[in-house]
Amino acid sequence: MPAQSNDHTLSRKTLISTEIDYESEGFQTGVLRIPYSHDRSAYGHIPTPIAVLKQGEGPTVLLTGGNHGDEYEGPVALMKLIQRMPSLKIQGRLIVIPALNFPAFLNSSRTSPIDRGNLNRLFPGDRNGSVTAMIAHYVDTELFPRADVVFDLHAGGASFNHIPTVLAALPSDPARRSEYLKLVNAFAAPHTMVMDLLGEDRTYGAAAERHGTLFLCGEFGGYGSCNVDGLSIVEDGLRRVLHATGLTRDDNPPPPCHDTQFIAVDGASHYLFAPRHGVFEPCFKLGQQVAAGDLAGRLFDPYAPWEPSRELHFNGAGMVVCARTFAGVEPGDCIALLAAPITL
Known part of the structure; x- marks a missing residue:
């Protein structure tokens, strides 16, 4: 029997592997290999697509969709972005995962068909946990520490319809707040909503904030469909956000159609x-x-x-x-x- 390590960090290292080298220059596509041993595949894994573009020094922007598998505006916009990435000229690093909870995405369901895991209620995750908990752990330990800006794209899914809106988590520090509002105004959704989840702190956004990352989220449709207007808002808004971060310099994003209106959820009422x-x-x-x-x-x-x-x-x-x-x-x-x- 091999000797057991006394190094506590070993128990925290992710079990998810990838051929992607986040530090290499250029454009890469590949998968995150999520271990999944089950009755029909003893040594199997779930391959979750990922694309990375790195060119020189600059900010790292992480874009994700499919946190819930029945929300499509984000994944479609990000798949279209990946197809443009080889021609982009950037200064920094862009990490794109169109369908973060890939089993749920393939199943068109909010939660994973494997373990019923709701990825957006499982952070910071567990490297020894269920498939969905392992995904949360990977994001929390491998992706958030690398990112300066994170944008997680949502919609109402099958059970909700949502007006197009950015969900904002405003930093308390004045300088960070100003930087954050620059991104919010660049995206220029019709509304920007300060959300109140009634104490829920297991979300993707709560985890990103614990890392000190500038985090944006958004809701852009519902009914488990891909809303045409919501998709257009996402595509144009992302181009402006990438430009506002300094990641892209010559992409020439379209100007906003309007100024965003700030709204807030006021508790249980x-x-x-x-x-x-x-x-x-x-x-x-x-x-x-x-x-x-x-x-x-x-x-x-x-x-x-x-x-x-x-x-x-x-x-x-x-x-x-x-x-x-x-x-x-x-x-x-x-x-x-x-x-x-x-x-x-």
Whole structure:
């Protein structure tokens, strides 16, 4: 039996391997090999595509999509970007992973079909954990330490529809905040939302912030489809962000169509949750302005359709930025999310 190492760092080193050399100059494509031993493949792995372009000295920008597998605007935009990368002239390093939770992406599901892992709720991950936990661990230990700027692209997935918006995590340091707002304004989404996840700290974004990385996220559609308008916003916005970081110099990105409007989620009052099982009839539309006490919708009991429906009302005021696409609900399901304008 080989002697066991006393080096604690050994237990923290990722089990995911790759032929990509992050320090080499030029354009590389390859895969992250995620170990996956199962009944039909004892020594198998899951190959997750990745592309890297490095030219000289400059910032490192990490772009990821497919954190959830049923969100497509990000992956499509990043696959198109990869096809342009060989012709790009940059100063720094660009790392692109179109579908970070690749098993979920191939399965068109929010969570992994292998371990039901929700990648965006598993950080900082576990090198000895499930497939999804190993992915989170790799990002946290190998990618975040290399990155100066991270942009993770999302959408509402199958269960939500979301107005196109950047989700902002504003740094407290004035200099970093100014640098961050430069990127937000360069992307120029119709809205930039300061999110409140009600204490959730297992997300990709929370992990990136713990590394001191400038982190941006965004929601650009829903219904488990690739929204044409959302895709256009992502593609044009990414080109402007890469230019604003100094990574690209001659890409000539298109000018913004508008200035972004800053909005914020104000705690639990901006969430609408289902109190019980039922079929929900909405009385609002995405993007609509509502007031506290306004009728949000009616909840019908399919087992007792003769019983009066239960009316649900909004607890806060603001714009409906996210709406559930599934009419069937269970207790605790989020039906709608509001946000209200803020001044920075």
